[in-house]
Amino acid sequence: MFGKRPGGGAEVAARPKAAAPPMPAGSKPGAVPPPATRGAPPPQVAPPIVVDSRSEQYYEIKTTIFNALIDTIDLAQLAQLDAESAREEIRDIVNEIIAIKNVVMSIAEQEQLLQDICNDVLGYGPLEPLLARDDIADIMVNGAERVFIEVAGKVQLTNIRFRDNAQLMNICQRIVSQIGRRVDESSPICDARLPDGSRVNVIAPPLSIDGPALTIRKFKKDKLKMDDLVRFGSISKEGAMVLNVIGNSRCNVLISGGTGSGKTTLLNTMTAFIEIDERVITCEDAAELQLQQPHVVRLETRPPNLEGAGEITMRDLVKNCLRMRPERIIVGEVRGPEAFDLLQAMNTGHDGSMGTLHSNSPREALQRLESMITMGGYNLPSKTIREMIVGAIDVVIQAARLRDGSRRITHITEVIGLEGEVVITQDLFLYEITGEDETGKVKGRHMSTGIARPAFWERARYYGREKELADALEAAADK
Numbered sequence: 385m386f387g388k389r390p391g392g393g394a395e396v397a398a399r400p401k402a403a404a405p406p407m408p409a410g411s412k413p414g415a416v417p418p419p420a421t422r423g424a425p426p427p428q429v430a431p432p433i434v435v436d437s438r439s440e441q442y443y444e445i446k447t448t449i450f451n452a453l454i455d456t457i458d459l460a461q462l463a464q465l466d467a468e469s470a471r472e473e474i475r476d477i478v479n480e481i482i483a484i485k486n487v488v489m490s491i492a493e494q495e496q497l498l499q500d501i502c503n504d505v506l507g508y509g510p511l512e513p514l515l516a517r518d519d520i521a522d523i524m525v526n527g528a529e530r531v532f533i534e535v536a537g538k539v540q541l542t543n544i545r546f547r548d549n550a551q552l553m554n555i556c557q558r559i560v561s562q563i564g565r566r567v568d569e570s571s572p573i574c575d576a577r578l579p580d581g582s583r584v585n586v587i588a589p590p591l592s593i594d595g596p597a598l599t600i601r602k603f604k605k606d607k608l609k610m611d612d613l614v615r616f617g618s619i620s621k622e623g624a625m626v627l628n629v630i631g632n633s634r635c636n637v638l639i640s641g642g643t644g645s646g647k648t649t650l651l652n653t654m655t656a657f658i659e660i661d662e663r664v665i666t667c668e669d670a671a672e673l674q675l676q677q678p679h680v681v682r683l684e685t686r687p688p689n690l691e692g693a694g695e696i697t698m699r700d701l702v703k704n705c706l707r708m709r710p711e712r713i714i715v716g717e718v719r720g721p722e723a724f725d726l727l728q729a730m731n732t733g734h735d736g737s738m739g740t741l742h743s744n745s746p747r748e749a750l751q752r753l754e755s756m757i758t759m760g761g762y763n764l765p766s767k768t769i770r771e772m773i774v775g776a777i778d779v780v781i782q783a784a785r786l787r788d789g790s791r792r793i794t795h796i797t798e799v800i801g802l803e804g805e806v807v808i809t810q811d812l813f814l815y816e817i818t819g820e821d822e823t824g825k826v827k828g829r830h831m832s833t834g835i836a837r838p839a840f841w842e843r844a845r846y847y848g849r850e851k852e853l854a855d856a857l858e859a860a861a862d863k
């Protein structure tokens with residue numbers, strides 16, 4: 385909905401509704417935009433941005449020296465050395481090769497060459513300069529020739545290249561072998577993590593047709609805080625206060641959004657509202673959350689080993705959590721049958737639990753929860769599942785990445801109850817798109833829908849936060 389540029393004119397991200405229309409049973413979640421018409425002129429591709437300023441000539445020299453190095457060096461022996469000694473060893477040999485081949489280079493170029501060769505032999509090769517940058521959110525490698533990055537919400541093609549697909553595959557292998565996995569024709573899909581915590585996915589040929597595809601979600605050391613989200617305009621000041629009250633008064637929260645829309649970031653910021661003395665257990669596929677509280681147990685799923693055994697699923701973790709006396713359970717991403725266990729936990733006194741889920745609207749998020757439970761093989765009537773959902777989830781927060789690359793919280797929606805078999809929701813805050821400025825940036829505003837007494841009012845009162853809630857809602861309504 386937000387990813388594509390529609391025909392033109394101002395449009396509304398979402399319109400306020402006093403009570404949203406009933407959840408149509410079996411309706412198709414999320415309208416998919418029609419595919420681009422065949423025969424239309426190919427879209428203009430922006431030229432690659434220059435991330436790497438080395439010349440073609442430099443690369444020719446590097447290839448010559450690299451090949452000579454590989455002929456000389458015993459890679460198996462090199463692997464035995466620690467990183468520093470290996471670097472020294474490479475430095476000595478490279479200097480020798482430069483002298484023998486009579487290559488003319490400045491000291492700075494020589495240092496650069498040495499650094500690059502060490503990166504190729506010991507590290508992540510051409511990826512290293514990208515990994516070193518903290519402003520990059522994602523690195524997407526589509527075969528040796530095309531490396532894209534996402535910076536400030538914009539995806540850009542770079543001029544970084546791998547020598548060939550074999551080098552790229554080698555680097556993928558190096559990444560996944562660090563966590564004891566392997567990627568090749570027989571097991572061509574692999575999730576891994578870099579030592580800095582970045583999340584990695586590799587899919588290799590023959591599944592990926594044009595060479596290995598490597599996707600890295602860079603780990604941000606300085607996680608965004610709610611103040612940052614307000615500063616970026618992702619949420620208004622009043623909206624942030626309402627989220628603060630929601631987190632603090634232990635509402636059960638579902639964060640919904642598309643890929644890369646900022647769900648995990650939002651979940652992380654919401655965890656800041658957890659009291660310091662609460663026992664929190666987090667379950668994730670790859671540990672991304674950074675909770676500041678002292679009483680946190682972090683759990684991570686485990687993929688099966690090469691023989692296909694030993695898998696620990698998200699469901700196993702969530703189930704085990706319940707035996708660990710948690711006060712709150714945080715699930716990084718709900719995508720399967722663990723939805724049932726999370727809802728059960730939420731329904732049985734683990735108030736303030738949270739999770740994220742891939743979906744395009746709060747309504748669709750609730751539908752997806754229902755289908756995850758149905759597909760998990762639980763033989764429950766749909767009314768019972770909906771009762772569970774309504775009893776468990778208090779608030780759905782929707783995150784979206786808009787067409788200009790900016791991330792916004794587009795809905796704060798309450799789950800009110802069930803009328804017949806229909807889940808009733810109520811929007812508290814919505815983001816309305818009003819237009820676009822001359823640079824293509826989306827203009828819009830967060831607005832309250834005028835609800836002065838949300839359903840979690842009593843809960844906020846119980847935790848002594850009703851004044852802040854009332855003030856925030858009133859201030860938002862006046863805007």
Ligand SMILES: Nc1ncnc2c1ncn2[C@@H]1O[C@H](COP(=O)(O)OP(=O)(O)OP(=O)(O)O)[C@@H](O)[C@H]1O
Pocket residue numbers: 520521522601604608613616618641642643644645646647648649650791792
């Ligand atoms: N409100 C925001 N403003 C600017 N950047 C943001 C915002 N929220 C998230 N980001 C950045 O966007 C990137 C993706 O965020 P995040 O990992 O939270 O998304 P996600 O929805 O969890 O993605 P995935 O679906 O892949 O798990 C990160 O680099 C993060 O720092």
Ligand SMILES: [Mg+2]
Pocket residue numbers: 647648649717
């Ligand atoms: Mg995420």
